[in-house]
Amino acid sequence: MSESQTDMQDLYRELILDHSRNPRHFGRLSDATHTADGINPLCGDKLKLYLRVDDRGRIESSSFEGSGCAISVASASLMTDTVTGLGIDQAESYFEEVTQRLTSDRIEVSSDSSFDKLQALDGVRAYPARVKCATLAWHALHSALENETTPATTE
Amino acid sequence: MSAPAHITASASWRSDFPALHQEVQGRPLVYLDSAASAQQPASVIDAIARYEREDHANVHRGVHTLSHRATEAYEGSRDRIRDFINARSRSEVVLTSGTTESINLVAQSFCRPRLQAGDKIVITHLEHHANIVPWQMVCEQTGAELVVAPINDRGEVELEQMLELIDDRTFLIAVAHVSNALGTVCPISRIVEHARARGIPVLVDGAQGVPHLEVDVQALGCDFYAFSGHKMFGPTGTGVLWGREELLDAMPPWQGGGDMILEVSFDKTIYNELPYKFEAGTPNIAGVVGLGAAIDYLQAIGMQNIADYEHDLHTYMVSELKKVDGIRLFGEARDQASVQSFLLADIHSHDLGTILDHQGVAIRTGHHCAMPVMQRFGISGTARASLAFYNNRDDVDRLTAALGKASEIFA
Numbered sequence: 348m349s350e351s352q353t354d355m356q357d358l359y360r361e362l363i364l365d366h367s368r369n370p371r372h373f374g375r376l377s378d379a380t381h382t383a384d385g386i387n388p389l390c391g392d393k394l395k396l397y398l399r400v401d402d403r404g405r406i407e408s409s410s411f412e413g414s415g416c417a418i419s420v421a422s423a424s425l426m427t428d429t430v431t432g433l434g435i436d437q438a439e440s441y442f443e444e445v446t447q448r449l450t451s452d453r454i455e456v457s458s459d460s461s462f463d464k465l466q467a468l469d470g471v472r473a474y475p476a477r478v479k480c481a482t483l484a485w486h487a488l489h490s491a492l493e494n495e496t497t498p499a500t501t502e
Numbered sequence: 503m504s505a506p507a508h509i510t511a512s513a514s515w516r517s518d519f520p521a522l523h524q525e526v527q528g529r530p531l532v533y534l535d536s537a538a539s540a541q542q543p544a545s546v547i548d549a550i551a552r553y554e555r556e557d558h559a560n561v562h563r564g565v566h567t568l569s570h571r572a573t574e575a576y577e578g579s580r581d582r583i584r585d586f587i588n589a590r591s592r593s594e595v596v597l598t599s600g601t602t603e604s605i606n607l608v609a610q611s612f613c614r615p616r617l618q619a620g621d622k623i624v625i626t627h628l629e630h631h632a633n634i635v636p637w638q639m640v641c642e643q644t645g646a647e648l649v650v651a652p653i654n655d656r657g658e659v660e661l662e663q664m665l666e667l668i669d670d671r672t673f674l675i676a677v678a679h680v681s682n683a684l685g686t687v688c689p690i691s692r693i694v695e696h697a698r699a700r701g702i703p704v705l706v707d708g709a710q711g712v713p714h715l716e717v718d719v720q721a722l723g724c725d726f727y728a729f730s731g732h733k734m735f736g737p738t739g740t741g742v743l744w745g746r747e748e749l750l751d752a753m754p755p756w757q758g759g760g761d762m763i764l765e766v767s768f769d770k771t772i773y774n775e776l777p778y779k780f781e782a783g784t785p786n787i788a789g790v791v792g793l794g795a796a797i798d799y800l801q802a803i804g805m806q807n808i809a810d811y812e813h814d815l816h817t818y819m820v821s822e823l824k825k826v827d828g829i830r831l832f833g834e835a836r837d838q839a840s841v842q843s844f845l846l847a848d849i850h851s852h853d854l855g856t857i858l859d860h861q862g863v864a865i866r867t868g869h870h871c872a873m874p875v876m877q878r879f880g881i882s883g884t885a886r887a888s889l890a891f892y893n894n895r896d897d898v899d900r901l902t903a904a905l906g907k908a909s910e911i912f913a
Contacts, residue, residue, distance in 0.1 A: 355860050359853075359911050390852055390868045391882055414882055416850035417912075474856060 679711030
């Protein structure tokens with residue numbers, strides 16, 4: 348196998364390809380309490396995020412719809428998978444951690460085991476043009492929880 | 503047997519472009535994104551460097567030697583541009599920052615003062631955003647209406663339907679010479695013939711026309727022709743608006759400032775003559791010097807030789823792409839120039855772009871600033887390979903091999 352193909356597989360890891368082909372939580376949530384649109388102006392990709400938050404501030408369920416590249420769909424799928432069942436504060440801290448992780452120079456191995464899957468996104472760090480694809484769903488999460496009315500963008 | 507003459511020629515053209523001779527991701531670069539920005543030959547880069555080292559000064563102002571040399575070089579480029587597009591006079595050649603500024607200039611200076619509510623501006627469905635948004639803005643300012651002529655599944659303008667949309671309320675027609683997303687060469691002379699019979703001016707967005715076709719604005723018969731330096735092997739930040747002298751003469755200035763005036767007092771300002779009336783402020787002198795060198799370069803090869811060579815190469819690219827499993831082509835016009843949009847299976851164009859870049863192959867991905875084209879085909883974007891005369895069949899073979907790798911990864 349050539350070297351460049353090996354590197355490519357660091358970006359397109361099995362878990363990423365799996366989530367992009369079979370996105371979890373895909374579709375509309377009819378009784379959502381929070382929604383947000385995410386737009387990546389660079390490529391025109393769009394997604395809509397739905398959250399149902401109960402009165403104790405826990406994300407009971409989440410889903411998304413839209414179209415995008417393998418990285419953005421997989422990231423949205425992993426994100427909804429991860430935050431379902433979390434409290435709002437915890438989800439927000441995941442947002443902070445993921446966006447920081449993908450845009451900073453140093454990778455730290457997370458001690459939080461529920462973060463394991465999200466580390467599949469680490470390959471994106473070597474592709475600056477693609478980081479925004481991976482962070483789009485997370486920006487939408489942040490804006491849904493903040494109840495912002497303008498679409499989240501990666502800019 | 504020796505290689506056909508055009509192949510030998512292409513190898514020597516390619517050697518004139520320093521940026522093409524490098525490795526990207528450990529492989530020799532294959533540059534298939536000239537429709538976004540074409541590479542520059544060494545003669546352009548050297549002309550700019552020489553100007554900056556020896557002649558740099560402001561133009562049209564100083565009595566000193568350097569200012570004189572800078573003015574000569576700058577105005578010399580205007581003469582080359584006049585010759586290159588066969589304009590009647592150098593007064594018709596307005597230097598701008600690019601096609602976008604050229605079109606905005608026409609929208610705001612030619613259209614805005616004259617447009618009445620209910621007037622129409624007719625464009626086509628294949629336009630670049632730069633030939634859509636300036637018209638939308640002036641329509642919003644005046645109450646005029648933007649009318650869009652349809653395209654068919656091959657990406658061709660539906661000419662009969664377009665001509666039917668043109669009526670006595672049509673104020674202006676704006677159409678691309680060549681579509682940047684689909685490569686379609688638009689039937690400019692048919693449109694112009696119809697428009698002229700009704701006294702309707704036609705603006706041609708020539709950004710993708712001048713790099714590939716021999717352009718003679720008098721033969722085309724249009725009224726405005728806009729293009730950019732960096733698509734034709736010159737520097738970014740340079741462009742041209744060519745317009746008929748009588749139309750430009752009747753238009754008010756577009757921006758105010760130095761260089762566009764004859765006399766200024768607080769009571770009254772007398773504007774400069776054409777083309778300086780439209781060139782407020784210190785221009786991109788070095789860039790325009792480079793644009794002049796690019797024209798020298800293109801004329802030495804000959805635009806007809808370029809068009810012939812690229813036509814052969816594009817035909818080869820299309821036939822090779824069609825052999826790739828799961829390929830879908832967008833833009834299959836009978837008259838097409840140098841650009842091919844495509845998608846592979848259900849792989850998103852950005853994933854394709856990343857995988858190809860990893861193999862040293864540079865293509866453009868996404869909506870190509872032509873979102874309505876993407877909407878027409880029900881897709882969010884395409885991968886686009888665009889050719890110039892410095893590309894060859896090996897480049898095409900590297901492209902198709904790289905697509906094979908993309909299929910493997912997403913198998």
